[in-house]
Amino acid sequence: MLNLQSESPARWLQQVDTNLEEVLIDHAHCEHKAAATAMSLMGSYIDNLNLCQEMTRIVDEELEHFHRVLDLLARRGIAFRRLPPGHYGRRLRALVSPHEPQRAVDRLLVAGLIEARSCERFRLLADHVCDAELAEFYRSLFESEARHHTTYVRLAKHFADESTVRQRLRELALAEAAIIAEGHPLPRMHS
Numbered sequence: 001m002l003n004l005q006s007e008s009p010a011r012w013l014q015q016v017d018t019n020l021e022e023v024l025i026d027h028a029h030c031e032h033k034a035a036a037t038a039m040s041l042m043g044s045y046i047d048n049l050n051l052c053q054e055m056t057r058i059v060d061e062e063l064e065h066f067h068r069v070l071d072l073l074a075r076r077g078i079a080f081r082r083l084p085p086g087h088y089g090r091r092l093r094a095l096v097s098p099h100e101p102q103r104a105v106d107r108l109l110v111a112g113l114i115e116a117r118s119c120e121r122f123r124l125l126a127d128h129v130c131d132a133e134l135a136e137f138y139r140s141l142f143e144s145e146a147r148h149h150t151t152y153v154r155l156a157k158h159f160a161d162e163s164t165v166r167q168r169l170r171e172l173a174l175a176e177a178a179i180i181a182e183g184h185p186l187p188r189m190h191s
């Protein structure tokens with residue numbers, strides 16, 4: 001789905017089941033990082049009006065998601081805290097070209113793939129968790145993450161032609177699928 005080249009493995013759902021609190025805390029961090037990524041893209045490409053308009057919307061939505069996860073943690077008596085990161089974000093960022101305009105294409109497509117993976121995992125979690133409040137919460141998030149994916153892929157076409165973007169998206173999605181297949185011992189949204 002959404003240009004991803006793999007489905008999440010069953011192993012990940014087992015990691016969530018045994019470490020739900022930590023995954024919820026990591027989810028809050030993910031929403032904060034999604035807002036920070038959109039803010040950073042806006043700063044880098046501030047002369048692209050359409051990109052800025054879209055980034056302001058995404059920053060607003062991701063901060064609202066962040067706020068909602070923090071509320072959920074508070075209702076459950078789970079203290080929000082710093083967590084050592086998994087390797088997903090770092091490994092994806094390493095794929096980004098240092099040279100413009102390829103760098104812009106890569107940053108937007110990597111952001112889009114993270115949105116796609118989040119969306120896929122929210123959908124999986126919505127069907128998997130027994131907790132009705134949590135299932136509804138995940139269900140309420142995946143639509144906006146799917147929309148963010150589409151926005152990032154569309155914006156990448158401001159910096160390269162359509163077929164170049166399609167080809168690069170496929171390359172990056174294959175690399176993303178390989179990182180997901182490796183897995184990570186820390187229980188995280190993207191381990």
Ligand SMILES: [Fe+2]
Binds near residue numbers: 031034061062065145
């Ligand atoms: Fe979000």
Ligand SMILES: [Fe+2]
Binds near residue numbers: 145
């Ligand atoms: Fe998002």
